[in-house]
Amino acid sequence: MHYILLVVAAVFVNNFVLSQFLGICPFLGVSRKIKTAMGMSGAVIFVMTAASAVTWVLQHLVLIPLGIGYMQTIAFILVIAAFVQLLDILMKRFVPPLHAALGIFLPLITTNCAVLGVAVLNARKDSNFLESVVYGFAAGLGFALALLIFAGLRERLDHAYPPKAFRGIALALVTAGLLSLAFMGFSGLVKI
Amino acid sequence: MYEILVTTLAIAAIGLVCGIALAIIAKKFAVKENPTVSAVEQALPGANCGGCGFAGCAAYAKAIVEDGSPINLCGPGGAQTVEAVGQIMGQEAEAPEPVMAFIKCGGDRGAAKRRSQYNGVTDCGAAHVVAGGWKECQYGCLGFGSCARACEYGAIAIHNGLAIVDPALCVGCGMCVTRCPRNLIEMVPVSHKIHVRCSSPEKGAIVRKLCSKGCIGCSMCVKMEGGVSMFMDRSLARVDYSKLPVAEPGVVAKCPVKCIIEHD
Numbered sequence: 141m142h143y144i145l146l147v148v149a150a151v152f153v154n155n156f157v158l159s160q161f162l163g164i165c166p167f168l169g170v171s172r173k174i175k176t177a178m179g180m181s182g183a184v185i186f187v188m189t190a191a192s193a194v195t196w197v198l199q200h201l202v203l204i205p206l207g208i209g210y211m212q213t214i215a216f217i218l219v220i221a222a223f224v225q226l227l228d229i230l231m232k233r234f235v236p237p238l239h240a241a242l243g244i245f246l247p248l249i250t251t252n253c254a255v256l257g258v259a260v261l262n263a264r265k266d267s268n269f270l271e272s273v274v275y276g277f278a279a280g281l282g283f284a285l286a287l288l289i290f291a292g293l294r295e296r297l298d299h300a301y302p303p304k305a306f307r308g309i310a311l312a313l314v315t316a317g318l319l320s321l322a323f324m325g326f327s328g329l330v331k332i
Numbered sequence: 333m334y335e336i337l338v339t340t341l342a343i344a345a346i347g348l349v350c351g352i353a354l355a356i357i358a359k360k361f362a363v364k365e366n367p368t369v370s371a372v373e374q375a376l377p378g379a380n381c382g383g384c385g386f387a388g389c390a391a392y393a394k395a396i397v398e399d400g401s402p403i404n405l406c407g408p409g410g411a412q413t414v415e416a417v418g419q420i421m422g423q424e425a426e427a428p429e430p431v432m433a434f435i436k437c438g439g440d441r442g443a444a445k446r447r448s449q450y451n452g453v454t455d456c457g458a459a460h461v462v463a464g465g466w467k468e469c470q471y472g473c474l475g476f477g478s479c480a481r482a483c484e485y486g487a488i489a490i491h492n493g494l495a496i497v498d499p500a501l502c503v504g505c506g507m508c509v510t511r512c513p514r515n516l517i518e519m520v521p522v523s524h525k526i527h528v529r530c531s532s533p534e535k536g537a538i539v540r541k542l543c544s545k546g547c548i549g550c551s552m553c554v555k556m557e558g559g560v561s562m563f564m565d566r567s568l569a570r571v572d573y574s575k576l577p578v579a580e581p582g583v584v585a586k587c588p589v590k591c592i593i594e595h596d
Contacts, residue, residue: 202346208339215346222350226357233361299453 163254181284192276383505
């Protein structure tokens with residue numbers, strides 16, 4: 141039950157993009173088409189889950205024993221970037237289809253603030269290993285949900301004929317704001 | 333002092349471990365890419381237009397090297413590309429006949445009769461589905477620019493409710509052809525200069541009522557040209573692009589509705 145609540149909290153209540161405003165750059169950047177949004181979502185879920193696991197190990201085996209927890213931001217960026225690079229190499233070698241689907245998105249999100257955010261939040265909440273991984277996965281799912289909804293909206297907006305001042309990124313930002321308001325409706329649903 | 337030392341050393345150590353691990357793994361698991369593929373890809377224009385039928389220049393390069401696809405499928409690259417790729421692959425092939433898109437409708441807002449006001453989605457496919465569009469003529473260009481949006485080169489512009497291809501900018505990739513819900517776009521050889529700018533096979537009396545620039549099927553051009561490269565398709569004069577270019581420039585002036593045009 142605890143884990144289900146954790147997932148619901150991360151996907152809906154504290155959605156990374158729409159409630160915590162993390163990872164706005166890929167949210168606006170790769171939301172033009174549903175197809176690319178799906179590739180990006182897959183990559184984000186993948187990287188967030190993996191990053192949660194790796195940073196938990198780093199936090200509990202290196203940073204805390206040495207008493208240098210305040211260096212977590214730099215250490216996390218370093219390790220996440222290296223780890224994603226490693227996954228990229230291994231994926232290219234062993235699962236080329238997966239690499240073809242996610243490959244171009246991986247370098248884009250190595251040090252994305254949403255990915256770093258999930259690691260820092262895990263460290264701050266002092267979660268255990270499984271909680272960290274589940275939370276990372278759920279945060280990725282939340283990002284994917286937000287990105288796909290937004291991409292669907294933008295695909296339809298492409299066919300609309302808004303006033304000149306609203307065209308393009310202005311309308312995208314207004315839409316993002318409305319979507320965020322909608323997700324605010326979930327606040328207070330789950331307290332973790 | 334001690335804290336600074338520990339922090340610096342710890343972070344440096346993490347970085348060093350990551351770096352060394354990455355270097356070793358990158359070497360050990362490197363994927364050997366065929367150098368010919370990247371050479372062929374370099375030789376292709378890199379426009380990724382998809383005109384060759386593959387997902388992009390990289391996919392086409394791979395297909396040439398690994399599956400033995402023909403080397404002359406690239407329209408935008410033309411003869412130069414075929415020669416460059418041929419040198420790498422040790423093959424020779426004739427360059428594809430350069431083509432360009434031509435939109436077979438001349439009925440702009442002034443010429444074609446309007447049937448209704450359309451306020452829907454600004455997309456030709458959508459407008460076509462809604463009761464057959466806003467024009468009386470069911471074969472006319474709807475002018476919402478679906479083809480222009482498909483064009484990566486900005487070669488199609490909408491003038492007065494009519495899509496027009498700029499021959500200087502068109503590379504002949506053919507991306508626009510399938511976007512037209514009325515099949516008005518044809519890829520025509522660049523060597524052909526004379527085209528019929530109408531697609532309506534309706535009888536002359538009907539066409540005349542709907543559009544002042546539609547082909548009325550008088551067949552004067554076909555008679556004048558001698559039926560070599562032009563022919564009548566029901567009540568529509570057409571150019572047979574598989575034959576030699578129309579050699580009689582007089583047909584342009586002869587056409588009573590001026591729906592035959594000549595590119596320079």
